[in-house]
Amino acid sequence: MFFEGNERKEREQEMAREGRLPPGQSLTLKWPILHYGSVPRFDPARWDFRIAGLVDKPLRLTWDEFNRLPMKEVTADMHCVTRWSRFDVRWEGVPFTEVMKLVTVKPEARYVMVHAEQGYTANVPLDDLVRHTTLFALRHNGEPLPADHGYPVRLVVPQLYAWKSVKWIRGIEFLPQDAPGFWEQNGYHMYGDPFKEQRFDSDPY
Numbered sequence: 770m771f772f773e774g775n776e777r778k779e780r781e782q783e784m785a786r787e788g789r790l791p792p793g794q795s796l797t798l799k800w801p802i803l804h805y806g807s808v809p810r811f812d813p814a815r816w817d818f819r820i821a822g823l824v825d826k827p828l829r830l831t832w833d834e835f836n837r838l839p840m841k842e843v844t845a846d847m848h849c850v851t852r853w854s855r856f857d858v859r860w861e862g863v864p865f866t867e868v869m870k871l872v873t874v875k876p877e878a879r880y881v882m883v884h885a886e887q888g889y890t891a892n893v894p895l896d897d898l899v900r901h902t903t904l905f906a907l908r909h910n911g912e913p914l915p916a917d918h919g920y921p922v923r924l925v926v927p928q929l930y931a932w933k934s935v936k937w938i939r940g941i942e943f944l945p946q947d948a949p950g951f952w953e954q955n956g957y958h959m960y961g962d963p964f965k966e967q968r969f970d971s972d973p974y
């Protein structure tokens with residue numbers, strides 16, 4: 770236990786020195802499970818991924834179609850608003866930009882509402898999603914995502930607090946303006962930059 774604590778603290782200080790530990794965060798060596806509601810059941814025959822909103826033609830992908838999309842690996846950090854951070858997490862999945870290529874997005878689109886099982890949503894600016902580090906992740910550190918961490922697919926948006934990294938994702942909706950998702954309607958910040966500590970809607974933009 771003594772050594773475990775030491776290792777954690779040392780690595781936390783290293784991350785702080787490298788400028789990778791956002792204010793008010795501490796490093797966890799575990800992988801906490803955090804979500805509202807229960808873990809949904811996955812049925813590949815029924816699962817689909819919908820692209821809607823400001824697109825020329827809405828699109829629906831089946832589980833097979835989604836799995837045929839190009840995949841890549843991204844190593845990124847993860848910061849939860851409840852103050853834990855994980856570092857150098859290896860995600861593998863479909864880049865957001867690959868999914869976006871499947872439709873013609875109208876030029877007025879500026880924001881995306883991300884939709885998950887059981888009605889969970891999160892709003893993210895389109896500019897954040899088109900970064901090369903945004904993935905629809907199917908794998909974590911070389912293994913399929915565990916059910917409670919978002920299996921079969923979760924979004925990963927590393928530069929924002931992890932409530933925007935939507936587990937059990939089922940679709941994206943392109944919007945002309947920002948609108949609050951699930952946590953954003955419940956007092957969390959509309960954007961959520963961990964390095965600016967944008968935790969609550971009362972925190973500056």
Ligand SMILES: Nc1nc2c(c(=O)[nH]1)N[C@H]1C(S)=C(S)[C@@H](COP(=O)(O)O)O[C@H]1N2
Binds near residue numbers: 937
């Ligand atoms: N669908 C869904 N995705 C979600 C959540 C949720 O409640 N539902 N919680 C978010 C929050 S607050 C965090 S910190 C991360 C946690 O991911 P983890 O459980 O894999 O650590 O998932 C995010 N994605």
Ligand SMILES: [Mo]
Binds near residue numbers: 849851931932
């Ligand atoms: Mo979180």
